[in-house]
Amino acid sequence: MENKLKVEITGEHDDKRVINYLKFELKMSSRLTRKLLSGGFVTLNGHPARGKDVLKQGDILEVHLDTGDTQNIEPEDIPVDVVYEDQDLLIVNKPPFMVVHPTKSYPSGTLANAVMNYFKNTGQNCIVRLVSRLDRDTTGLVTIAKSQFAHQAMAKKMEGNEIDKYYITVVEGRMEGEGTIDLPIDRPSMDSIKRMVMEGGQRAITHYKVLKSSDEMSCLLIRLETGKTHQIRVHLSHLGHPIVGDSLYGRESSYISRQALHAYKLRFNCIRSGEKIEVEAEIPDDMKRLIELIEK
Incomplete structure (x- = not known):
């Protein structure tokens, strides 16, 4: 399952350079922009794009968000209660007594191990990028971003008090x-x-x-x-x-x-469409x- 952004350039963005479109329209950081361009993850009309390339109305710009990042977290066959999922985010309901991410004291059996297994089983080449964390004994909603782009977008929403x-x-x-x-x-x-x-x-x-x-x-x-x-x-x-x-x-x-x-409960606007998203996790027994x- 390929994760990408595909945009048809409108007249409003005619003559804008690719690098500025990524930074100011797609709101990507300079670091992420450089990574995507240097790695060949951005194409313009099907060809590798350069930052200095100039956009024209009708151009098709594609940003491939799966950048092949790896993570030292073993997939483990642990059930995952998925509450919401789209191209960018996975939101799960964490049970009690489960650590979110591996530590020295809890090297396995964590939510991250379970989510890695979920990504593997659903054919998604993602790593676990935690947008939020919960204490071991706290239950409920944990948000995972599927790409650096999505993680960055949600971090900005959190900073702006938009979640x-x-x-x-x-x-x-x-x-x-x-x-x-x-x-x-x-x-x-x-x-x-x-x-x-x-x-x-x-x-x-x-x-x-x-x-x-x-x-x-x-x-x-x-x-x-x-x-x-x-x-x-x-x-x-x-x-x-x-x-x-x-x-x-x-x-x-x-x-x-x-x-x-x-x-x-979480309420926020979808990263891509701006549509209002509201998700709830049932109160545990x-x-x-x-x-x-x-x-x-």
């Missing part, structure tokens, strides 16, 4: 209404895993709305405006309402064997049982 990211979580204690937490986050020391609300840290903004609450627990819908490491966990713990089961920022729970946090315990 709406929603989470469902259950916290300790009663919370009511809705609000915004706008507090900076940083690590108290370079070797600390734990983050804290700290003066001089990176700005972090979390919006929340209480869906259901009791004296013991509250279920919240979260929208992230920024995406700092452990942001939701740090902010809610700072408010005195740590996530149920979060042993790092709160305490373990007899109700659930992990932190009750689920990456629930352990969190459903937890939410049912909250008094109405």
Whole structure:
């Protein structure tokens, strides 16, 4: 399955050089543009294109996005719950207790191993380019880009706050209404895993709305405006309402064997068409049982 961009040049772009079209119309970085042109991955009317070539109305410009990149991640026969897929993106629903990417402690059995196997089985010559990551015990939506072009495009959307990211979580204690937490986050020391609300840290903004609450627990819908490491966990713990089961920022729970946090919904515009995309990942059973315990 070949992954490419094919564009018919309109009069608006008459006399524009290929390199400038790639940079300013397709919004590719200088580094990616050089890589594509020098590698022969750009053709103009079926012939290899040079950066200085001048476009004319009716020309056909093709950019071949499969640049033959490799990655040292072994495909493993692990089921993948695909929620959304197009030419550029794969969005999957990550189960609990699964690490996203191989590490020294978790060299195999990761989501990346599973996705590599999925790409292999579906005939897609892609590597795993993670647009987003989740903690091992957090469930829900993880976005993988199928090319450097797609990864770059999604990174720009994230920087421009053009991706709406929603989470469902259950916290300790009663919370009511809705609000915004706008507090900076940083690590108290370079070797600390734990983050804290700290003066001089990176700005972090979390919006929340209480869906259901009791004296013991509250279920919240979260929208992230920024995406700092452990942001939701740090902010809610700072408010005195740590996530149920979060042993790092709160305490373990007899109700659930992990932190009750689920990456629930994503909204963004399609990279190529601009069409609005909205995807959801079903709330996992352990969190459903937890939410049912909250008094109405």
